[in-house]
Amino acid sequence: MIWLTWRQFRAAATMMAAALAVLAAILSLTGPGLADDYATGIAACTTQSGGCSNFVQRFFQDHQDPFLALTAVVLVLPALIGLFWGTPLITRELEAGTHRLVWNQSITRTRWLAVKLGLTGLAAMTAAGLGSLAVTWWSSPIDTTAANFPRMGPLLFPARGIVPIGYAAFAFALGVTVGMLVRRTLPAMAVTLVVFVAVQIAMPLLVRPHLLPPTRSTIEITTSNLDGINAPQGGGPVRAIVKAPTITGAWILSSHAVDASGHAVDTIPLSSSGACAPSQPQQGISACFAEIKRLGYRQQVTYQPSSRFWPFQWYETGIYTALALGLAGFCFWRIRQSLS
Amino acid sequence: MTAVIEAQGLGKRYGQRWALSDCTLAIPAGRVVGLVGPNGAGKTTLLNLIVGLLTPTSGSIRVLGGRPAGSPAQLAKVGFVAQDTPTYAGLSIADHLKLGARLNPGWDAALARDRIERLGLDPASRAGKLSGGQRAQLALTLGIAKRPELLILDEPVAALDPLARREFLQGLMEAAAEHELSVVLSSHLVSDLERVCDYLIVLVDSRVRVAGEVEELLATHHRLTGARRDPTRLPADQHVVSASHTDRQTTLIIRTDAPIHDPAWTVSQLGLEDLVLAYMGKPADTGRNDRPILEVQR
Numbered sequence: 001m002i003w004l005t006w007r008q009f010r011a012a013a014t015m016m017a018a019a020l021a022v023l024a025a026i027l028s029l030t031g032p033g034l035a036d037d038y039a040t041g042i043a044a045c046t047t048q049s050g051g052c053s054n055f056v057q058r059f060f061q062d063h064q065d066p067f068l069a070l071t072a073v074v075l076v077l078p079a080l081i082g083l084f085w086g087t088p089l090i091t092r093e094l095e096a097g098t099h100r101l102v103w104n105q106s107i108t109r110t111r112w113l114a115v116k117l118g119l120t121g122l123a124a125m126t127a128a129g130l131g132s133l134a135v136t137w138w139s140s141p142i143d144t145t146a147a148n149f150p151r152m153g154p155l156l157f158p159a160r161g162i163v164p165i166g167y168a169a170f171a172f173a174l175g176v177t178v179g180m181l182v183r184r185t186l187p188a189m190a191v192t193l194v195v196f197v198a199v200q201i202a203m204p205l206l207v208r209p210h211l212l213p214p215t216r217s218t219i220e221i222t223t224s225n226l227d228g229i230n231a232p233q234g235g236g237p238v239r240a241i242v243k244a245p246t247i248t249g250a251w252i253l254s255s256h257a258v259d260a261s262g263h264a265v266d267t268i269p270l271s272s273s274g275a276c277a278p279s280q281p282q283q284g285i286s287a288c289f290a291e292i293k294r295l296g297y298r299q300q301v302t303y304q305p306s307s308r309f310w311p312f313q314w315y316e317t318g319i320y321t322a323l324a325l326g327l328a329g330f331c332f333w334r335i336r337q338s339l340s
Numbered sequence: 341m342t343a344v345i346e347a348q349g350l351g352k353r354y355g356q357r358w359a360l361s362d363c364t365l366a367i368p369a370g371r372v373v374g375l376v377g378p379n380g381a382g383k384t385t386l387l388n389l390i391v392g393l394l395t396p397t398s399g400s401i402r403v404l405g406g407r408p409a410g411s412p413a414q415l416a417k418v419g420f421v422a423q424d425t426p427t428y429a430g431l432s433i434a435d436h437l438k439l440g441a442r443l444n445p446g447w448d449a450a451l452a453r454d455r456i457e458r459l460g461l462d463p464a465s466r467a468g469k470l471s472g473g474q475r476a477q478l479a480l481t482l483g484i485a486k487r488p489e490l491l492i493l494d495e496p497v498a499a500l501d502p503l504a505r506r507e508f509l510q511g512l513m514e515a516a517a518e519h520e521l522s523v524v525l526s527s528h529l530v531s532d533l534e535r536v537c538d539y540l541i542v543l544v545d546s547r548v549r550v551a552g553e554v555e556e557l558l559a560t561h562h563r564l565t566g567a568r569r570d571p572t573r574l575p576a577d578q579h580v581v582s583a584s585h586t587d588r589q590t591t592l593i594i595r596t597d598a599p600i601h602d603p604a605w606t607v608s609q610l611g612l613e614d615l616v617l618a619y620m621g622k623p624a625d626t627g628r629n630d631r632p633i634l635e636v637q638r
Contacts, residue, residue, distance in 0.1 A: 101482070
């Protein structure tokens, strides 16, 4: 049975292996240079007076395109595996009628399914794991400079580390299950894609924020989280508007300004003659921040800190693997039913 | 006499429709069984139940004493050539033989190789490139070389031209005789089965209409021709299978174990095809014969 599984799977496996080899070759050729550039750049800028923010910004901008492309590859790979490995695994047999040939050899359907699911599923997880490993390694210097894409955030988190392995296992099992129910390859592919995308959207919206209770903190309003001060010409109320702060690597779930008694406010009302008013430019921005602080306004932030990256990776991989196992269990139950 | 297939009240339902109902059979070993019936009569359903591709909705079935497809040992004892003789289009003939060898502990590699050689097939050619007849032969080779005790074939010759049909059935019969196989093969054409089977099952509208040894069926069925009369007034041991009337004449096909003494009838022997056609019609109580004859020829 292992031979037959391999014989049927080898073309797809060879193609995937070749694609991964090309990717790995390109990344391993360019990766060390990229890491060197980053290391020398950082070493140079720390001694300079201006600090590293310019270098970090420029470094990210220079490498933004390959960074985004590789991230997309890791995000899309599990879906491709589900569509092109998972779905046809059973439907191809059902459509050609060959299940009636193979299920009447001296091997039970359960064993047949176990070998096919096991081998192809492991290959799927390996492929996704290797792809993610290569991209995670290659883009690690860029990840640290990507201020807009924190590694806990919804773009980078699912494209780094070990979660792609879980996604691949789930997508593969989903494809097989849908194929078994729909029984035709093309409609089954469409259904698999829709369900997988829905799950991948639902995960960061509904589940991942709550894997661990988010960290809450109350921070003062400074340059990092002040969006601007709104003062209408010709007098009127002066208002400060806040924005989400930047916490390195963290995924900001919510942020809003609160007043002295802790109630959320949309904007911070300020005196039109105080330190923040445009009529008092000589006092400078630090006086303005001092006034905001004196009035008791602060910002409340809930977020998932960067230190939870690996626990979250394990949790999420576990969740997806459990889903995949559940679907596989369903397939075993289903194949024992009438399916001829 | 041991039964290779024993079915008791076997039925299979799809939604509201019974594809097979109340099927009770006991097929003795060592027979070549012909399963005839029009398309949609439930032949494939019955065969799929025998090989365990389907599970019964009602009743029970034992094949060679075991539950169909219940274990690898059970699977090894039953060979199956499915409808349209499916093979893996992308795999070569040699791959198929290797598949058979890997998946069947009782695989007879020499037999398979010889058979392919005798058929003049190139082991390197892909199954998808074979003609219908060649593909059927490949499927039959897989079925025979696993050395089953019972070989089931679902309409194996339906798609073949007359020459390929004859060659296929010839090969099947040789193998059956050589390896003392019990064989069940289905067809909607009696003429396909006439020359090869010695046991017959007629399946119509999901029910078994008649089953038995061909010789016995031929010996107990007669065609009676005579002046027009009511077929219900026959001796109790004569069962009317079909009746047809013209203005002046009545023709009956009856089943009876006893000799026919009524001098008013002209008694003649039935061929297998006539016998099957008589059963394929509706039950004989309508007294009319305007029904279409199903599937006489394709």
